[in-house]
Amino acid sequence: MNGIKYLLDTNIIIGMYERSPAVIDLLKSKQVSINECAYSSITRMELLGFPEISGAEIKIISSLLDQMSQLTIQRTIEDKTINLKQQHRIKLPDAIILATALSHKIDLLTLDKKLANKL
Secondary structure, X not given: XXXXXXXXXXXXXXXXXXXXXXXXXXXXXXXXXXXXXXXXXXXXXXHHOOOOOOHHHHHHHHHHHHOOEEEOOOHHHHHHHHHHHHHOXXXXXXXXXXXXXXXXXXXXXXXXXXXXXXX
């Protein structure tokens, strides 16, 4: 799929923005290159949807997202999300992000241990 290997969860992208040592270590340990990464439409909504987000933050986050591929929500992802919601107690945004990774057969990088255990 165009060299995409990883779907980055919202908490990973926030960690990249904040230069979190845990996120940087994770990305280095897996030798992740930004051009191998994608994000879900849900992640974009979560990142840019904060009421107090500044114009400068929007610009920086948008610039970071522009370096990756966006994976939109398609019917197969909707169906996989429904299945995940039926089988697990999982929040809708997390289910969509997980379903996106599973549908595209790429690794989900997340700091959310409960979400990572659903893989």
